Each structure stands twice: as C-alpha cells, then as structure tokens.
Amino acid sequence: MTEAVARPDPQWAFESAEASGLAVDGLACSAGYRLLFKSLSFQLPPGQWLRLTGPNGSGKSTLIRAIAGLGRPAEGRVMWDGVARQSGSTEWHSVMLYQGHAAGWKDALSTRDNLVLQRALDSGLPAEHARSEVDALLERCGLLSRANLSFQRLSAGQRHRLSLARLAGAQRKLWLLDEPTTALDSHGQALFGRLLSEHLTQGGSAVIATHQPIDCDRPPIELDLGARAGTMPAAAG
Amino acid sequence: MAASSRYPASPPATALAALRWACLRDLRLALRSRGEVALVLVFFVLVGSMFPLAMAPEASLLRAIAPGIAWVSALLATLLSLPRLFSADHADGTLEQMLLAPAPLSALLSGKVLAHWLTTSAPLVLLSALSGLQFNLDGEGIAILAASLLLGTPLLTWLGAVSAALALGTRGGSTLLGLLVLPLAVPVLIFGAGSVESAAAGLGAEAHLSLLAAGSILASMVGPATLALAVRIAHE
Amino acid sequence: MAAMNWFRFASPASFYPIAGPLTAVFGWVAVALAVAGLYAGFVIAPTDAQQGESYRIIFIHVPAAWMAMLIYVVIAFWSLFSLTLNARLPAMMAQALAPTGAMFAFIALWTGAFWGRPTWGTYWVWDARLTSTLVLLFLYLGLIALRSAIDDPRRADRACALLALVGVVNVPIIYFSVRWWNTLHQGATISMTAAPKMAQTMLTAMLLMTFAAWSYAIATALHRVRTLIIEREALSDWVGRFIAESPAKAANDPAAAPRHGGV
Numbered sequence: 059m060t061e062a063v064a065r066p067d068p069q070w071a072f073e074s075a076e077a078s079g080l081a082v083d084g085l086a087c088s089a090g091y092r093l094l095f096k097s098l099s100f101q102l103p104p105g106q107w108l109r110l111t112g113p114n115g116s117g118k119s120t121l122i123r124a125i126a127g128l129g130r131p132a133e134g135r136v137m138w139d140g141v142a143r144q145s146g147s148t149e150w151h152s153v154m155l156y157q158g159h160a161a162g163w164k165d166a167l168s169t170r171d172n173l174v175l176q177r178a179l180d181s182g183l184p185a186e187h188a189r190s191e192v193d194a195l196l197e198r199c200g201l202l203s204r205a206n207l208s209f210q211r212l213s214a215g216q217r218h219r220l221s222l223a224r225l226a227g228a229q230r231k232l233w234l235l236d237e238p239t240t241a242l243d244s245h246g247q248a249l250f251g252r253l254l255s256e257h258l259t260q261g262g263s264a265v266i267a268t269h270q271p272i273d274c275d276r277p278p279i280e281l282d283l284g285a286r287a288g289t290m291p292a293a294a295g
Numbered sequence: 296m297a298a299s300s301r302y303p304a305s306p307p308a309t310a311l312a313a314l315r316w317a318c319l320r321d322l323r324l325a326l327r328s329r330g331e332v333a334l335v336l337v338f339f340v341l342v343g344s345m346f347p348l349a350m351a352p353e354a355s356l357l358r359a360i361a362p363g364i365a366w367v368s369a370l371l372a373t374l375l376s377l378p379r380l381f382s383a384d385h386a387d388g389t390l391e392q393m394l395l396a397p398a399p400l401s402a403l404l405s406g407k408v409l410a411h412w413l414t415t416s417a418p419l420v421l422l423s424a425l426s427g428l429q430f431n432l433d434g435e436g437i438a439i440l441a442a443s444l445l446l447g448t449p450l451l452t453w454l455g456a457v458s459a460a461l462a463l464g465t466r467g468g469s470t471l472l473g474l475l476v477l478p479l480a481v482p483v484l485i486f487g488a489g490s491v492e493s494a495a496a497g498l499g500a501e502a503h504l505s506l507l508a509a510g511s512i513l514a515s516m517v518g519p520a521t522l523a524l525a526v527r528i529a530h531e
Numbered sequence: 532m533a534a535m536n537w538f539r540f541a542s543p544a545s546f547y548p549i550a551g552p553l554t555a556v557f558g559w560v561a562v563a564l565a566v567a568g569l570y571a572g573f574v575i576a577p578t579d580a581q582q583g584e585s586y587r588i589i590f591i592h593v594p595a596a597w598m599a600m601l602i603y604v605v606i607a608f609w610s611l612f613s614l615t616l617n618a619r620l621p622a623m624m625a626q627a628l629a630p631t632g633a634m635f636a637f638i639a640l641w642t643g644a645f646w647g648r649p650t651w652g653t654y655w656v657w658d659a660r661l662t663s664t665l666v667l668l669f670l671y672l673g674l675i676a677l678r679s680a681i682d683d684p685r686r687a688d689r690a691c692a693l694l695a696l697v698g699v700v701n702v703p704i705i706y707f708s709v710r711w712w713n714t715l716h717q718g719a720t721i722s723m724t725a726a727p728k729m730a731q732t733m734l735t736a737m738l739l740m741t742f743a744a745w746s747y748a749i750a751t752a753l754h755r756v757r758t759l760i761i762e763r764e765a766l767s768d769w770v771g772r773f774i775a776e777s778p779a780k781a782a783n784d785p786a787a788a789p790r791h792g793g794v
Contacts, residue, residue: 126395127395128391128394128395128530128531129530129531130531146394146400146527148308148397148398148399149397151395151396151397151398152397154395156391156392156395158388158391159388160386160387160388160391161387161388162387162388162389162391162392163387163388163389164324164387164389165387166324166327166328167323167324167327175316175320176392178316179308179316179392179393179396179398180396180397182308182397182398183308183309183312183313183316183398
C-alpha cells in the first residue's frame with residue numbers, strides 16, 4: 059500500500075496510472091496578502107484518512123476548502139483517481155462531501171425538515187424521500203426525539219449531531235470535514251468514530267481538520283501545518 | 296477497486312428539479328418570516344406616500360408624477376429586499392452547501408431568484424394599483440403601470456441578484472448594493488415609468504413594454520450563469 | 532514570434548521593470564500634447580460667432596467625456612482577460628484605470644456645467660450625454676467601492692471584473708435609453724451636440740487634447756500598476772531580491788514601500 063506522506067518539498071513522485079483517491083500536488087494557498095503554505099503534496103488512497111492539525115491561522119480550513127473547490131489555490135492541483143478534479147462540476151460534487159464551520163442548516167425549519175431537504179439535495183434530487191429513511195438516520199444519531207423541534211431550539215451538540223446524520227446517509231467517497239467533533243459529547247464523539255470507521259471500511263477516505271482525538275480503529279496519516287510552516291523557506295522581505 | 300464500488304453513483308440532478316427544490320425551499324422559508332416580506336411592501340407604500348406630503352397634493356401634478364414615483368418606490372423596495380436573497384443562506388452555510396451540491400448551481404440559484412421575485416416583486420405589481428389610486432391615475436394608467444412593473448421587475452431582480460452576490464459578505468452593506476444596482480437600473484426606470492406617461496399622452500405603451508419584456512427575457516437567459524459565477528467568486 | 536515576446540511581459544515580475552520607464556515616457560508625451568493642445572485651443576483657435584470665448588471649455592470637456600467612456604471599455608477588456616485567463620496583471624490594470632476614468636467623468640461633468648452657465652444660463656441640464664456621463668461616474672464609483680469593500684485581493688479582482696463586464700453591457704443601453712428619454716422630454720435646443728461648427732484649428736486642438744488625455748491615462752495607470760504589483764507580490768521572491776539588490780533605489784522609490792489597501 060502506498061504510504062501517504064506529506065512532504066514539504068515538491069520532490070514527490072506522482073504515480074498517476076494507478077493512483078486512486080485524493081492526491082494533492084504542489085498546493086499553495088494564501089489568505090489575502092499572506093501566504094499560508096506552499097508546495098504541499100500528499101496522496102490519500104481509499105480507506106485512509108488524513109488528520110490535519112496546526113495552530114489557528116495555519117491554513118487548515120483554507121486547505122480543506124481549496125480541496126473542496128471553494129477557494130482557488132495560488133498554485134498546484136488537486137487530483138481524484140488520477141485525474142485533475144474539476145472544481146465546480148457535479149461529478150466532483152457527487153464524490154465528496156464538505157462540512158465547514160458553518161453547519162449548513164436553517165434555523166427556521168425543523169430538524170427533520172432540514173435533513174429531508176439536505177438529503178434530497180445530496181442524492182441528486184429524486185422526487186421524495188421516504189420519511190422512514192430520514193427517521194432511521196435521526197434515530198441512529200440520537201435526534202429522533204428532537205425531530206419535530208425547530209432547529210434553533212437544539213443545543214450546539216445536537217446541531218452537530220445532525221451533521222453526523224447527514225454523513226451517515228450520504229454516499230460519498232471523500233469526506234472533507236473541518237472540526238466535526240466540536241461540541242459533541244463523548245457519545246457523539248464515539249458515534250462519529252464509528253461512522254468514520256464504517257466509511258473507511260467501505261473504501262471511503264477523509265481529510266479531517268481537528269484539535270481533538272478521534273476514536274477510529276484506523277490510525278490516520280498526520281499532517282501538521284504548524285510544524286510544516288517552520289520548515290518552509292523564509293518569506294522574502 | 297472493488298471497495299469503492301460500494302458507493303453507487305448518484306444520478307445527476309436535472310436543472311428543473313434543482314430549480315423546483317430551491318424555489319419551494321425559499322418559499323417555505325419566506326412563509327416562516329412573513330414579517331420581513333411584508334415590511335418591504337409596507338416600505339413601498341410608505342415611500343410613495345412621502346411625495347405628496349413633500350409637495351402640494353394637487354391632483355393633476357400627482358397624476359403626472361405618479362409613474363415616476365411608483366417606479367422609484369418599487370426600485371427602492373426591491374433594493375431593500377435584496378440582502379434577504381443571500382445573506383441568511385450565506386451566514387448559516389447553506390449557500391456553501393448549494394455551491395458544492397451535485398446539482399446545477401445556476402438552476403438552484405434561479406430557483407432562489409424566482410422565489411424572491413414571487414415574494415417581493417409580484418406583490419408590488421398588485422400594490423402598484425394602490426399607488427395608482429393614491430395618485431389619481433385612471434384605470435388605463437394603473438393597468439399600464441402594473442404591466443410595466445410585471446415586465447420590468449424580473450430584469451431588476453436579476454441585476455439585483457448579481458450585485459447582491461458580488462457584495463456578499465463585504466463591509467458595504469445595503470448602501471454598497473444601492474450604488475451597484477441603481478445605475479444599472481436606469482434603463483428599466485426610464486422605460487418603466489415612460490410607458491405610463493406615453494400611454495397617458497396617447498402614444499401607446501407597446502414599445503416600452505416590449506422593450507421591458509425583451510430585457511427581462513434576456514436577463515433570464517444570461518442571468519443564471521452570471522449569478523452562478525458571481526456566487527462562486529464570493530466564496531473564494 | 533513577436534507575439535511570443537509580448538507574453539513575456541504578462542507576469543507582474545517582468546512587467547514591473549518596464550512599467551517605470553514607460554510611465555515617464557507617456558507622462559512627458561502627455562505634458563507636451565497638453566501644452567500644444569491648450570495653446571491651439573485657447574490661443575490659436577478663433578472666437579466663435581455665437582458663443583464667444585466660453586466655448587473653449589469644450590477642449591477639455593469633450594476629450595474628458597470621450598476618455599471616460601473609452602477607459603470603461605478598456606477596463607471591461609482587461610476584466611475579460613483577467614476572468615478568462617485567471618491572470619493577475621490584467622486585473623491590476625483594470626484596478627489602476629478605474630480612478631482615472633472616474634476623474635475624467637467628473638471633469639466632463641464639471642466642465643459641462645461651466646459651459647452650460649454662460650451658454651444657457653444654467654449649470655446643469657438633463658442633456659442625454661451629461662446624464663449618461665453622470666450614470667457612468669456612478670458605475671466607476673461602484674467599481675471602486677466594491678474593490679475597497681472586499682479584503683481578499685484575488686476575490687476583489689474577480690468580483691470587480693464581473694461587475695465591469697455587467698456594466699459595459701449596460702453602458703450602451705443606458706446611453707440610448709437616456710437619449711431616448713431626453714429627446715422625448717426636452718427640445719433639440721438645449722443639447723451638448725449644439726457645439727460650434729468646427730474650424731480646422733478647433734479640430735486639431737480637440738485631437739491634441741484627446742491624445743494628451745489618453746497619454747495621461749496610460750501614464751497614471753502604469754504608475755498605479757507599479758504600486759499594486761509591489762503591494763500584491765510583496766511576499767514573493769523577486770520583490771525581495773529587487774529590494775535587496777538595490778537598497779538605495781528602493782529607498783528612493785516610493786512604490787517599493789508596501790502600502791496596504793490600494794484603490
């Protein structure tokens with residue numbers, strides 16, 4: 059199995075013929091006038107996950123967003139299954155799932171309605187979703203009793219559980235998650251660990267930015283953007 | 296790889312399904328915040344009522360300025376309602392999810408614009424009859440005014456939507472939006488208000504109304520892609 | 532072959548060194564043409580039979596109005612490049628031209644007012660061209676305002692580029708709608724098109740002033756672009772080398788000091 063390693067220097071050989079999964083080649087991102095990181099390369103085969111750590115402002119969110127296609131990297135490319143991924147294309151969007159700091163739920167709707175709406179969008183908008191499917195997901199994440207409550211009445215931890223319910227139901231190969239376990243209690247974190255393990259077993263992969271330990275049966279590939287910044291060539295001027 | 300085939304590929308969402316999803320969603324949300332929607336309509340009537348108070352409410356003078364005032368009030372009311380189009384979805388992250396959804400973004404955004412037009416401009420068309428009465432317009436004048444608003448507001452909504460997307464998350468707020476939208480809205484204003492005056496002068500309003508209709512149709516064709524680009528730019 | 536050479540200057544790093552001398556060249560050309568044009572317009576050109584001496588203001592008004600229009604089109608052209616090629620330098624050119632365009636629109640409006648007063652007894656007329664120039668000024672201000680409202684420079688580039696393209700499509704529509712509105716409501720008597728019949732010297736003076744304005748616009752845009760390049764590329768290697776290699780030059784060169792938030 060190819061070892062996925064994050065190296066600071068772009069001497070990374072890219073085995074394009076067989077590479078499946080996510081690959082990042084020579085990525086550089088800036089936030090405004092500040093260069094966050096440069097020459098970032100790694101490869102993430104199916105069944106593996108990458109744990110992204112680093113102090114605040116080191117570019118974790120920016121990296122995940124750049125992979126998802128929300129921001130344009132200053133340099134470099136993102137590949138999926140050996141081909142440059144088309145940012146903004148529906149094919150890429152059916153492969154990956156992104157959850158950022160903003161959870162993506164409407165306060166004015168009930169928990170169930172929110173999940174029904176999002177599930178419809180996630181699965182390519184077929185006609186109607188069976189309520190029972192959604193209820194099963196809610197139950198798995200411990201939210202069934204809150205199903206009819208307006209979303210804004212949920213606690214922070216419960217709101218994050220709804221994102222877990224979405225993860226559990228969406229059939230996506232790549233998860234791009236920014237601090238998914240914040241505000242989750244120990245049960246919630248265990249649940250996330252289980253979901254992640256199942257996902258990886260089924261051949262999925264994940265890039266997760268987090269400060270907290272994640273209880274998953276597979277060890278992650280570690281990428282510490284803070285430590286990496288120290289090995290970068292000093293910025294000019 | 297056998298493992299990755301456990302994930303079935305989702306069928307791509309059709310544009311119509313995406314439009315319907317977004318439109319129904321926004322209509323449902325608008326229903327939950329009826330007050331916000333109604334406020335815009337109240338503003339329209341309020342602004343229109345300011346003018347007679349600021350000048351002598353002499354009947355023939357009012358009739359002459361009625362189309363202009365109705366149109367300027369409609370413009371300002373539309374401007375006031377524009378932030379509602381994207382700011383809530385931007386703040387809670389749902390706009391981001393729409394950007395990353397396996398559905399055509401231009402269709403999703405068109406659904407939002409359609410819902411916005413239905414909740415903001417369509418009621419304005421009906422309320423313009425009230426404005427017409429306030430300003431002593433005759434029946435034909437009111438009909439032409441309503442028709443001009445009906446045909447011109449789609450174009451206005453598309454111009455406003457693109458501007459709102461470009462100004463998303465910036466410091467300027469609604470004053471910046473006004474600076475962006477109002478110059479672009481000048482032709483709509485001229486032909487919209489001009490249609491009623493032209494009809495009143497006996498010259499007929501067909502030319503104006505057809506121009507407005509053509510503009511709205513063109514905007515609806517070019518708008519979705521432009522708006523999708525603007526929303527993508529706003530998320531960089 | 533010649534085309535390949537030009538693309539060499541498409542990166543900010545290679546454009547910066549030539550922009551400096553070019554600024555000086557265009558600047559001096561502008562001064563020379565302006566002196567010649569003003570002399571021709573204010574001294575040589577004959578007095579107009581109807582409008583007397585006051586008509587001479589059109590030697591400033593008309594070139595300013597033309598430049599205001601032309602610069603907007605040029606901005607749209609650079610905006611198209613910057614969006615389709617995702618390039619930085621065209622976006623910087625567009626950013627650099629906007630304030631100059633706004634200035635010309637403003638000058639056109641002011642000089643129009645000064646012309647109107649002695650000619651028709653009023654400072655402002657709702658003439659088609661003046662009104663369109665007013666709307667054009669607002670379009671420029673919108674571009675500048677949007678630029679300063681967005682913090683991230685690349686996002687600001689693309690947002691302003693899209694706005695400029697939407698605007699440029701609207702500019703002819705705005706102009707024709709205003710002209711239609713104007714002919715309907717005003718007679719043909721009050722109109723900026725009632726300029727005095729052009730004697731040969733008047734035409735020469737007008738052309739000289741137009742080219743002077745053009746040259747001035749290029750000079751100021753290039754000067755601004757130099758500042759923008761340094762500001763934006765401040766973290767890249769070539770800027771560091773540039774400052775390191777020529778410390779005395781860098782000390783004198785105001786463009787080398789990074790300023791945050793250029794217009």
